[in-house]
Amino acid sequence: MPEENIDEIIQEILSEEKKVDEDQGEEILEPEELYECPVCHHQVSEDALFCPYCYAVFDEKADYKMLIDTIIKKLKKLIGFATEISLPLSGVNENIREAKMYAAKDDYPSGYSHLQNAYFTVVKGLVDYYQKELEKYELMIGVNPEIRDLYSKAGVYLDEWDIESFINTFNELKERAAEISKDLKQYLEELEAVERAVEIANKFNIPTEKVLNIIDTAKDMAESRKYEGAIKVLNEAFMPVKDEIEKAMTSFLQVVKEEVTRETFSGKSNAKTIIRAVREMKVYHDEGNYLKVLEKMGEIEELMSQQE
Ligand SMILES: [Zn+2]
Structure with a gap:
């Protein structure tokens, strides 16, 4: 016990130090003027030449050739994601074709604008699609803190149009949710089996009061969604x-x-x-x-x- 207390105290002191660092960090950072991108409505820095989310250009000084390279790289991956979910990509191929044609003629600003159109269509389609998919899991937020964390993390990625990170987190969320539903199902099966066995025990005049108390404990655990623990408790129900x-x-x-x-x-x-x-x-x-x-x-x- 005393060691534990020392650890706790040290932990508290360390976390205070971290806070001090964070406070200082905030003071050093200069407040940045933000401005809303008229195309995708993300908050972007006032002196940005282009939007880092949708690649809309705010200033003609932007490097169009670099933007074309960046968008092409990103678009390839996004089209892959869109194809996986059979998202309709109307006009995207045409825009890419046009962009290539202009780029070949060294007309980067025109090439860029077609590419930006294609990019916007694909990323917006993915964001809208996944927004609905994510919302399906809203009811599971209360199930456990892990699910809640994954849900909010996925939401942040989606807000930032970071589709790749979103998909990774969302897959993790779906996996965890499936495990939990599996645990719930197993718990209900186990509970049913134990209750049936109690009836049999009664027929044989075996006292079951202690077993019933254990069942209540398991039910309480399940109430607070600790299905794994409840299953373990039920497994030992007849030991007493x-x-x-x-x-x-x-x-x-x-x-x-x-x-x-x-x-x-x-x-x-x-x-x-x-x-x-x-x-x-x-x-x-x-x-x-x-x-x-x-x-x-x-x-x-x-x-x-x-x-x-
Ligand atoms: Zn934007």
């Missing part, structure tokens, strides 16, 4: 009553043995099914899986009652 289960199992097996002996003697086929179930029950018992042991006890009892 394992001695009682063993006792019930022992006397039940005595009954089963008599029944099987009688059936085998009279040549009835049901005995085989019962013996197979007993063998499976033994495996679960060796594994310490008391939930499955109870399931098998219920199954065997059913098999025997069918026989009568």
Whole structure:
């Protein structure tokens, strides 16, 4: 404990130092005048020659040849992304063709303007498409902090028209969301199995109060969306009553043995099914899986009652 406190104190001191650095950093930075790009409405620096988001030119002094090179490089990747989602790219190929034609004649400003049109169409199409895709995950923000962080990070990339970083983050978000839905599904299945096993335990007069308390704990965890933890708790639900289960199992097996002996003697086929179930029950018992042991006890009892 004392060590932990020291660590905590050190951590606090270190984080204060960081704050001091940040404050100083802000003071050194000169406040920059911002201005809204009339084409894409991003905030850009007042003395920018062109918009770093949509490549609209603000000043004729801009280096058109450099802009053409930059846009072509970016456009290649973006068209790849657009093709993957079958985004319609009307006019884009024509614009690129025109741009090439002008560039070949060394008319860079005209070439640039066609290319900028193509770029704007593709990037705007991607941003609009992914904005809707991202919004589908809005309901999952509350599920856990990781999802919330990925969601807001992806949103920032999209605002900045940084499609590549957005797609990476968005894929991560989708993966995480899928895992969580998988956990939820598994939790619900596990809960159902445990509740069914409680009913079987009741039939065999095994006290289940402790198990019910554990189920409540798991439900509370699931309530706060800790599905993984809830599954773990449910997996151990029957451990506190394992001695009682063993006792019930022992006397039940005595009954089963008599029944099987009688059936085998009279040549009835049901005995085989019962013996197979007993063998499976033994495996679960060796594994310490008391939930499955109870399931098998219920199954065997059913098999025997069918026989009568
Ligand atoms: Zn712009």
